[in-house]
Amino acid sequence: MTKVSPSVADAIADIPDGAQIMIGGFGGSGAPIELIHALIDRFRATGSPSNLTLINNNAGNGSIGIAAMIKAGMVGKMICSFPRSSNAEAFNEKYLAGEIALELVPQGTLAERIRAAGAGIPAFYTPTSFGTELAEGKPSEEFDGKMYVRERWLKADFALVKGHDGDEAGNLTYRLAGRNFNPLMAMAADRTIAQVSNLGAPGSIAPEAVITPGIFVDVVVEVSEPQQEEMLVRTGVIY
Amino acid sequence: MTKVSPSVADAIADIPDGAQIMIGGFGGSGAPIELIHALIDRFRATGSPSNLTLINNNAGNGSIGIAAMIKAGMVGKMICSFPRSSNAEAFNEKYLAGEIALELVPQGTLAERIRAAGAGIPAFYTPTSFGTELAEGKPSEEFDGKMYVRERWLKADFALVKGHDGDEAGNLTYRLAGRNFNPLMAMAADRTIAQVSNLGAPGSIAPEAVITPGIFVDVVVEVSEPQQEEMLVRTGVIY
């Protein structure tokens, strides 16, 4: 039994139509571009997976990564905190045309809802969004003299994450600020698929240095020289 | 402005009577013995701090550390998950004599309540303890077909934690399984005091290796060859 997948295409091969997928990264930092592009390749070749719900802080940038998924017509819904960006035409056009749904979640609440799913906490209270339109329809309650909104966990069928060092046991580290949502999403999905820049044997990562323990990771695939979303956008790459 | 304290005595000098104090460690692993013993020294010299509420997984062991605090008569209440142990006479005797109060909390709930305090989450739902006597008086609710108990955050006035490497900015790492409750408690107290085995300049810990970011730590004191509770107990040391 191994968690190691021979290719990104194999790693994402069993994601079905209609899946809810968490995609790590914040903008291009820590974004698993190669896994995303493998999904697009599969969709172009087979028409599947389609009608996906994506969970990410943003809604894609330029014409690569999540933006390219949206342009390709694979995405039915985005759950995110900040779909607006300097190159967010892919989402904007579909959204304004009513062709893609949006659940807008404050960034800290998005992170905490994902963490709660991973931690078996079905609901929690946060001060965030109390008294705003994003709290409409949610229970609220006073604790110690301050008002809080109750939020639910947010789970996914799959998580696509980008690690830096990985090992065959599924342990992961992250590069610089590329950590962001990746460790949380790895905890919150039924099946977590990680691309890593360096794949080693168990023991190749010091136990103290592991950020995501292997128990949270189902599939690891090495992408030794991963692309960087920001560079692709800046050089005008269209996937 | 520096976070560095010249001695353990200075580090704990302003803890008042009646304070609620989190003490890191799980048994002797990661237990800040020198900070605890400095508190005992102060109590013996001045009669203060007394009537303390301590939060720890256990309730002391042998005649050192928390057990010695209890024997000295400084502790009015323990909040813990497992006061029973092979050498827990200090707590047991006081408890059975009605001289110390106990709030018993399941271990995972204890960890999550402390984390919630640090994260600004006043309440959350957990499946743990539903249907048991430890859930009595607590709200319960069904989510997705399963019953959960609502628990509140657990804060403290002070946290005493034991780091391995520390820097002048308050960043901490931990040694082996000595991590346990320490990073959570550092987040959840008004004032966090850390003893570290190695104290360096800011930058001496790689940014990716930091487990507790300095924002959570108020005071750092170097104890370069810390004692290990288990060894003290095994050699029959009485503090």
Next chain:
Amino acid sequence: MSGFNLMEDKLSNAQIAWRAAQDLEDGSYVNLGIGFPEMIAKFQPEGRNVTYHTENGVLGFGRAPAEGEEDWDLINAGKKAITLNPGASFFHHADSFAMVRGGHLDLAVLGAYQVAQNGDLANWRVGSKGVPAVGGAMDLVHGARRVAVVTDHVTKDGGPKLVEECTFPLTGVGCVTRVYTSLAVIDIAEGRFVLRDKLPAISLEELQAVTGARLHIEGEVGAIVVPEGI
């Protein structure tokens, strides 16, 4: 049908642990409770890769170190010294219990005072006297895909530990999925005890007589055959 001596012919704790170990799955993540359940790791079958979790923040620990080689910052939830296997990791208590409650463990194994036919477990205290201590038991019974119990089939004075309803304080409600006893392997399904395996030497009637609730039979009942020397 006659001739089974409940106290002499039953399985020892080591033998119960051996039987439980036969069900360890390759590639699984497992938490073994303090004490008797820990013994299961010793009988892990060859060729199966099992990763052990302990509540105090270690995944992938191995055997106890030799005496004198202990590092007391490296312990398990029972405060015993451990060693690490390749691929081990450390994490704090909230992440550790996220693994427990969040459905990430494949199996948790605990001891028991009583197990009820609906899966209720009582294993943390027997009355209101003494110093209560709960530890991680109430967390461990939630979240793992399978929650198993290892226990003698009966109490020291011969009374049933598998019962219709627990009379001791509960650890968790409807949480146990399988019980490995000194006489049998019993699943809990739809609020009933379902007998899977039993010792060949005990008859169904004898087994039912020392069980506090009805044993249901679905399909063939397997035989527990423990190798010599365990």
Next chain:
Amino acid sequence: MSGFNLMEDKLSNAQIAWRAAQDLEDGSYVNLGIGFPEMIAKFQPEGRNVTYHTENGVLGFGRAPAEGEEDWDLINAGKKAITLNPGASFFHHADSFAMVRGGHLDLAVLGAYQVAQNGDLANWRVGSKGVPAVGGAMDLVHGARRVAVVTDHVTKDGGPKLVEECTFPLTGVGCVTRVYTSLAVIDIAEGRFVLRDKLPAISLEELQAVTGARLHIEGEVGAIVVPEGI
């Protein structure tokens, strides 16, 4: 009393940022919102040690790198490339917002469409058209010891941004504690705007005339004097 030209004599954004920077406390942890608030770091007074937090999981970042030196895995919440100061650390998003909500930041500074006299803030959208985006603003207004706003005192067409009640969708309720505008520094205390400092050239009457709710005065009103060249 007359002669103050609202559009010509007001502070520039850089000058507002300079004024806000004068209140940065030594040893403090600060989150500066994307855009205009980020400018405050440039004017951090000498001798004060301030640690900057960004929502995407970095504490202790420094200035932007030189062009061509960017590492796009090392960015801030505005997706701009950053560098690290000694003592920096990385952490995941849940820990990052634990710092935000958990009361660990000393100061958060945001921009605003409107601020109400009770501290309500509207800064995330002006209507129901277009693509809504909230980011971390609704989190940042909770938890920090002080929540400050930097803003022009009036809208582009001269209307008040400091108002009795916000008409735009709220970001947070009763959360703002201080406002640095192009004309004044105003605290929010007990549901009222309390004037602390103002430009010397503007009279109280003129300032009140461009403010949408009553300005209260408690003690002496200070003068905002920005050094030449900013």
